[in-house]
Amino acid sequence: MHLLFENVVKNLVLLWTSSFKKLDEGTSEYEFLHGVWDAVGEATYQSGSTIPGAFGPRPPNVADDTIACIADSWCFWLLYIGPVVLYNRFRKQVYYNHFVKLSHLIHLCLQFEYSHNDIQKICTGFKEWVEEYEKLYYQYLPERLATCPLTIHALLHIADSIKWAAPVWACWAFPMERYCGHLQCCIKSRRYPFASIDNYVTASAQLSHIKIIYGLVNELNLKHPTCILLPPRRPSSTVTTFWRDKIILALATRFETSVQRARQFLHTADIQRWGKVRQLEGGDDMNASSLVTAAEDRRDATYVRYEMLVDRFAHSRKKKSSFVLTTFFGQLQELFVVSLPPIDELGLSDKTTLILAGIQRSEINKFHATGLFSSQKLGLSEVVDITCVQCLIGRIAAGAKGTVVLDRTGVLQWATYAPDT
Incomplete structure (x- = not known):
């Protein structure tokens, strides 16, 4: 851990800010212009307001608050914040691309599982990154040998250490x-x-x-198997017509009935609004933006990633439905608990309780070549089952690009869909 986040990353910052062992930039142009690094530090600090607390401590100002910049904070900055706040900051794009390659390699190293192909990518990737580092910063000049400390060479052995010792998420931990x-x-x-x-x-x-x-693991687990709801709570009378219509559409889709019939069934149901939901088994605490008011010192925990099955041929009635699991991002605006009485027509023999989430979807675009997504505005609103909501996401302001979405979950934590056979 300290090899990268207390040495390599810090040395890169020292090079960019004209503070590395009294060396100038030589024949390259990798140093920031005056005030750029201060702006990066301020942008890093301001991003804490739109990154939920579930992601970790509020990111410090990397330009001023060096005491608070520990290995953990540099790790988060390298993986998520740096690729956003450094975009268009360098005088030459090649230095930004070189930094993003390092971020991608660390993402690959932190996977929970590796294939032989992954380890080969890590080995080849660090070899190419070090060679490019020597070209950009060492410049093959003997008087600049100080830019190549032992920690740069050690990067070449990370792939071997994974094979010989353990995955880095096991050995880069305390x-x-x-x-x-x-x-x-x-x-x-x-x-x-x-x-x-x-x-x-x-x-x-x-x-x-x-x-x-005594075999009481399940008996002593007194919680709902998926999530628990937290106050504030509001009665059915506070549900707006807009969201009531969205709930009707969700019920019609869920029970494969008409909108008119779903509207009739909803009249007999009890609806409550809740302000927060906590996912169990290590999940996140999420806030509904309509009931949990924003505060200056409160970090935004209302934006989520959710996944639904989408019919690829929804606009063609003649084709058989073919569902694909699709990922979306959006703002969690409402949490509804819908209690339905027994309804034979819907196959409900007992009283049934549904937990639904009202979400306004973000319109997503690619952000440069970083693998991240950006969003400039919110789009349509929809109601989905709470089990579709996967996790909280963070956001970082990116100027004309809007906001960049930060999703810290790896591919192993994404939902999978096994179609009926």
């Missing part, structure tokens, strides 16, 4: 530090902190033993 961080939340007494820790560890161990010995 499990004891993480466990200590887990214990911090249980400290209830400043005067007797260790007593609080002892009681928490003991109680957790006892509960784990009871679950295992």
Whole structure:
């Protein structure tokens, strides 16, 4: 971890800001013009307002607050923020492209699983990146040998270390530090902190033993299997006609009935609005923008990634439906709990409760060659089942490009669709 985020990245920043071992830029033009790095630092800090707290601590100002810039914050900056805030900052595009290649390689290194092809890509990728680094910064001049410290050479051995030791997400971690961080939340007494820790560890161990010995893992899990809803809560009378019509469309699609029949069934249903939803099993806390008001010191946790099955031939009645799992981004504006009575026509023999999400979709475009997506405005609104909502996303302002979407989940955390056979 420290090889990249406390050495390589910091050395690149020192080179860009004319602070690397009293060296000038030689025959290249990689140094920022006056004020550019300060603007990058300010943009990094301001991005914290639109990046949810689930992503980690608020990003520090990388130009001014060097004490707060630890390995973890540099990692997040390299992977997500840097490719956005550095766009069009260099005098020559080649330096930006070189940085983005490093970001892509680190993304590849942090995968939970590797194929032989992935490891070969890492090996070849770092070899090409180091060769380009020597061309851009070392410039093959003996007096610039200081630009090639041992940490640059060490990049060539990352692929081998993955094969010999373990995936980097296992060896680039500090499990004891993480466990200590887990214990911090249980400290209830400043005067007797260790007593609080002892009681928490003991109680957790006892509960784990009871679950295992008596086979009560499911019985002691007292939560909803998918999510729980959190206040504020509002009654059915506060649901607007706009969103009521969207709920009717969602019910008609779900139960394969007409809009008119779905409207009749909704009259007998009870609808509640909720302000927050918490995904269980390590998921995110998401806010509905209509009920959770924005505040100057509150980080935006209303934008989400959601996935739905979309009929490729929806506009052609003559063709048989063919569904494709499609990813969307948008703002979570409403959370509805719809309680339906038993309805034989819909196949509901008992009272059924549905949790639905009202989302305004973002219109998405590609952002340069970074693999990221940008959005300039919000589009249509729709109501989907809460299980379609996958996770929170962050956003970074990107000037004329609108905002760039930050999705920190890897491909293993994306939903998959197994069609009926």
